[in-house]
Amino acid sequence: xxxxxxxxxxxxxxxxxxxxxxxxxxxxxxxxxxxxxxxxxxxxxxxxxxxxxxxxxxxxxxxxxxxxxxxxxxxxxxxxxxxxxxxxxxxxxxxxxxxxxxxxxxxxxxxxxxxxxxxxxxxxxxxxxxxxxxxxxxxxxxxxxxxxxxxxxxxxxxxxxxxxxxxxxxxxxxxxxxxxxxxxxxxxxxxxxxxxxx
Numbered sequence: 575x576x577x578x579x580x581x582x583x584x585x586x587x588x589x590x591x592x593x594x595x596x597x598x599x600x601x602x603x604x605x606x607x608x609x610x611x612x613x614x615x616x617x618x619x620x621x622x623x624x625x626x627x628x629x630x631x632x633x634x635x636x637x638x639x640x641x642x643x644x645x646x647x648x649x650x651x652x653x654x655x656x657x658x659x660x661x662x663x664x665x666x667x668x669x670x671x672x673x674x675x676x677x678x679x680x681x682x683x684x685x686x687x688x689x690x691x692x693x694x695x696x697x698x699x700x701x702x703x704x705x706x707x708x709x710x711x712x713x714x715x716x717x718x719x720x721x722x723x724x725x726x727x728x729x730x731x732x733x734x735x736x737x738x739x740x741x742x743x744x745x746x747x748x749x750x751x752x753x754x755x756x757x758x759x760x761x762x763x764x765x766x767x768x769x770x771x772x
Contacts, residue, residue, distance in 0.1 A: 587756075594671055594752035598678050602745050605682055622679065626686050629656045643723060646716050650687055657683055670759075674751040681744030684737050692734030694718045694727055 604615040633652015638645045661676035693699045694717040701715060721727040 590671065591752035591756040594674055595749050598674060598745070598749040598752075601678065601682075602749060605685060605745070606742070619682070622682060623686060625656075626653050626683060629653045632656075643720070646714065646719050649716050650690075653687065654680065654683055670755045671752060674748050674755075677751060678745050678748035681741045681748060684741030684744065688734045688738035688741060691717045691721075691737060692731055694721050694730035 600612060600615050601619065603610055604612045604619050608616070610616075630649040630653040633648040633650065633655065634645060636652055637648025640648070657676055657679040661673065661680065664670075664672040664676055690699065694715065697715050697718055699715075717730065718727065721730055721733075726733070
């Protein structure tokens with residue numbers, strides 16, 4: 575029989591799985607090939623990146639009372655925590671098509687973080703910090719600070735590539751997940767085969 579855990583109130587169809595995967599692959603294309611002519615998808619990706627900024631700054635505030643290092647690292651932690659929270663809620667409620675999107679969301683988040691890590695030495699990214707705007711101080715480059723403290727500033731490009739690769743793999747898994755869910759939710763038809771009846 576189908577794995578009981580993967581049974582939900584959602585109707586599971588091959589068409590729905592294919593549609594979900596197609597949308598996620600379009601999103602993946604927009605992420606990896608920014609120059610691709612996918613205006614609506616690219617607009618949605620840009621909206622996600624705006625959310626990352628909000629989550630990132632919220633992380634700094636949330637972890638701000640735990641010391642400077644944790645406060646700075648809290649930006650990245652906050653950026654990842656919210657999508658993980660949504661993913662956990664979707665798994666708990668057995669909304670398995672939504673699971674695919676939230677897995678993708680985490681993967682894309684890692685892509686965004688990898689760019690920040692890779693800029694640790696050059697510091698060419700334009701940084702926007704509400705705290706710095708209010709105080710007039712210069713914004714801290716999180717990953718320049720973190721890697722410098724850890725003695726790993728020299729490895730920023732390697733770490734960036736590693737996180738980027740993990741992000742791509744997670745997004746590919748997200749795109750494959752609807753078909754995996756479709757397979758796991760199917761009832762076992764072995765009992766109906768002539769060989770089994772014999």
